[in-house]
Amino acid sequence: MSKGNKITIHDISKALNIDSSTVSRALNNSPRVSVKTREKIQKKATELGYQRNSLASNLRTNRTNTIGVIIPRIARHFFATVIAGIEETAYEEGYNVVICQSLESLDREIKIMNSLASNRVDGILISTSMETSKFDHIKSYIDNNNPVVFIDRPSEAFPECSNISIDNFKASYDATKLLIEKGRKHIAHFSGPQNIGLYQERKKGYMSALQEHNISINKNYIFESILSEEDGISCAKKLLKYPEIDGLYSANDTAAISAIQYLKTKGIQIPKQIAVIGFNNDPISEVIEPSLTTIHQPGFEMGKLATEMLVHQIKNKSDKGIHHSKILVPELIIRKSSENE
Amino acid sequence: MSKGNKITIHDISKALNIDSSTVSRALNNSPRVSVKTREKIQKKATELGYQRNSLASNLRTNRTNTIGVIIPRIARHFFATVIAGIEETAYEEGYNVVICQSLESLDREIKIMNSLASNRVDGILISTSMETSKFDHIKSYIDNNNPVVFIDRPSEAFPECSNISIDNFKASYDATKLLIEKGRKHIAHFSGPQNIGLYQERKKGYMSALQEHNISINKNYIFESILSEEDGISCAKKLLKYPEIDGLYSANDTAAISAIQYLKTKGIQIPKQIAVIGFNNDPISEVIEPSLTTIHQPGFEMGKLATEMLVHQIKNKSDKGIHHSKILVPELIIRKSSENE
DNA sequence: TTCAAAAATACAATCGATTGTATTTTTGTT
DNA sequence: AACAAAAATACAATCGATTGTATTTTTGAA
Incomplete structure (x- = not known):
């Protein structure tokens, strides 16, 4: 016994x-x-x-009732909310969830995919890593008739695949427009890696808003990085070389927040001298002084929708050809860092 | 094909x-x-x-090379660092990791244990939920000769089991002592659920520091809750009934931070009027104004150690009787919220 | 009481990989 | 060339549960 x-x-x-x-x-x-x-x-x-013994049972039935989830980092607030949505729906539908983090490493992402595949999960939800520019691992999984839904970072490599994302262009456009409406004339942008479509879109939205308001685009005002905490500081340093800059739209909160803190130590008044908008609505954005205007992504809803789509695909493997995608609209949350008074 | x-x-x-x-x-x-x-x-x-097909392979070999992890909530900073430590060591040792969150629900914890057990993970790392006062699910797993290591929340119900935790008493004692040394005479405590040993210890440390410095304990100064954001606010409200209070030691950062924000809206100056110390070293604690003095738990190291212990148990099922436990010493991080100037 | 239909249970193959044992092939020594 | 030892490969059982088919038992109508 x-x-x-x-x-x-x-x-x-x-x-x-x-x-x-x-x-x-x-x-x-x-x-x-x-x-x-x-x-x-x-x-x-x-x-x-x-x-x-589920191993035996699953072997025989060729189903595991398990969904694999691959995301860059579970600790990030946005992904944490996505996971919450995934788990809720999966639970309702009777599926288990295996959560894996790629830590933005392609190598890890590949290893994880292999592991999930060899453990015969019924399908995979994935938000690809920043490094992911080759897609062989995903392609072979899909080619083998396995259901996949992309979250947040849709892949142009698989137009036939379901994906659920947000309208990054519009969100960025709106954020930039807000700064313009507040009278800011020289708006900088902290931009992310351009191999990721989502950061391209955010940059495009920023540029488009400037153009449509007849503000010429100054390439010097665009600072590209992976938007880490350190990047926020180093980009803020560079930004100070242009004293005319009076607005900043950062493609994430992390960089925006560390930039604000750095700028404050340099005696810059936020938002009086430089108005700032971030992206993600991280919990810190509410607590920092001044509180940070930012863009809220409906992570929970995205997780739920993605899981519904995946479960549908699992249950109806036949109509896998059908392309179900959804683009949600994020919400601009206005706090103090963008306001004049 | x-x-x-x-x-x-x-x-x-x-x-x-x-x-x-x-x-x-x-x-x-x-x-x-x-x-x-x-x-x-x-x-x-x-x-x-x-x-x-790992299902077939694992069925035959009766091993999965997988470690199950059950924690209350992956989004919490402390647990996120624990997971990072777990994954690093597990990876080195050639194990996969399945992360599950109980969301502080006993019901979910039981379901997760059953699922992990029936999927024949090689061992389980667990930090029990706040609701967990019955331990049958854990007991039957252990009785079946499966390796378990407790993290952060050791269970008195299983003295024979390995566990890795921190010295909550000492950390609390030191924090309270710091407030006393700063001249605070009327120190409140935000305390957690007393069915959890760790919160008992934190309270004891607080009380012990007061006693040893000849400050009488005022039960009215102790506010018990589950230390959520809302609890921080409601406890802060109650605290204001005692205008003599000039210090606050909260058993977590979440409650400390929302309390600080509430108190600030009421015109209370922090730390001048009330000095505050939290627990956990959440990222927000660094950003809030004033920055929060808090206690850093070595989550990463705890995760690594726990995984090492578990892997050792898995590999040497024979000497399972041997009790390997470790109590780490957390670090008091002094920031502005506790300082007089 | 008889007997066909329905219900309950038993038989046996199967999922895919592993592994102890048996058999065949190769090697090298005399 | 003969043959034992070593190397390489084949055979067959096994892990634990599922499931289509076959058999037995029960039911109830005539």
Whole structure:
């Protein structure tokens, strides 16, 4: 017993002198087993401390009732909310969830995909890493007729795949427009890696807003980085070379926040001298002084929608060709860092 | 091929007219297969797009090379750092990690344990939920000779089990002592649920510091809650009924931070009127004004150590009786919220 | 009481990989 | 050339549960 020898249906079968197939059916509440027998079996099962071996079951049925999730980093607020949405829907639909973080490394992403694939998860939700410019690992998984839904970072490489994302262009356009409307004339942009479509869009939205308001684009005002905390500081340093800059739109909150803190130490008044807008609505954005105007992405809803799509694909593998995608509209949250008074 | 019929070793076996046992050994680099044959097999395997079925493999070998992790909430900074430590060590040791969050719900915790157990993870790292006062689910898992290591929230119910935690008493004692040394005479405490040992310890440390400095304990100054953001505000409200209070030690940062924000709106000067110390070193604690003095728990190290212990247990199931535990010393990080000038 | 239909249960193959044992092939020594 | 030892490969059982088919038992109508 406590020797670690797990109880199997065969042990129950022997103990009651009932065939293991009947035991299996009883434990699965099959109507093919009489109520009397079923109860006898279930009683014996708990008595012996039986616990189903999912490995065996999954091997036989060729399903795991498990969804794999690959995201860059679970600690990031946005992804944490996405996960919450995923788990809620998955739970409702009777699926388990395996969460894996690529830490923005392609190498890890590939290893994770292989592991999930070899463990035969029923489908994968993925937000690709910043490094991901090759897609062989995803392609071979999809080619093998496995369901995949992209989250937040849709991949141009798989136009036929479902993906759920937000309108980055519009959000950026609106944020930049707000700064312009507040009278800011020289607006800088902290931009992310341009191999990621989402950061391209954010830059485009910024540029488009300037153009449409007849403000010429100054390339010197665009600072590209991976938007880490350190990048926020170093970009802020560079930004100070242009004293005319009176506005900043950062493609994420992390960089915006560390920039604000750095600028404050340099005696710059926020928002009086430089108005700032971030992206993501991280919890810190509410607490920092001044509180940060930012863009809220509906992560929870995205997670829910993506999971619904994936589950649909899992259940209807046939119509996999159909392209179901959704682009949600993020919300501009106006706080003090962008206001004149 | 793209019909979703996965390639198995038997397909390779047939294609090359080599027995499947040899194929299996070749793919596992067994020395029992000649180099020539092995290369032929591996070439064919990649050619056919073979991918091992871990379900079958794990069923046969009775090992999954996977560690299950159950924690209350992955989004919490402390747990995020613990996970980072777990993943790093697990990765080095060749284990996969499955991360699950109980969301502080016993019901979910039980479901997760069953799922991990039935998927035959090799061992479990757990930080129990706030609701967990019954331990049957953990007991039966342990009784079945499965390795478990407790993290952060050691369980008195399993003195024979390994656990890795911090010295909550000392950390609290030191924090309270600091406030006393700064001349604070009326120190309040935001305390957590007392069914959790860790919060008991934090309260004891607080009380002990007061006693040893000849400050009488005023029960009215102790506010118990689950230390959520809302609790921070409501406890701060109650605290204002005692205008003599000039210091606050909160058992977590979340409540401390929302309290500070509330108190600021009421015109209370922090730290001048009330000095504040939190617990956890959440990222926000650095950004809030005034920056929050707090206690840093070595989450990363805890995750690493716990994983090392668990892996050791997995590899040496025999000496499971041996009790390996470690209590780490957290670090008091002094920022502005506790300083007089 | 008889017997066909329905219900309950048993039989046996299967999922895909692993592994102890048996057999065949190769090697090298005399 | 003969043959034992070593190397390489094949055979076959196994992990634990599921499931289509076959068999037995029960039910109830005539």
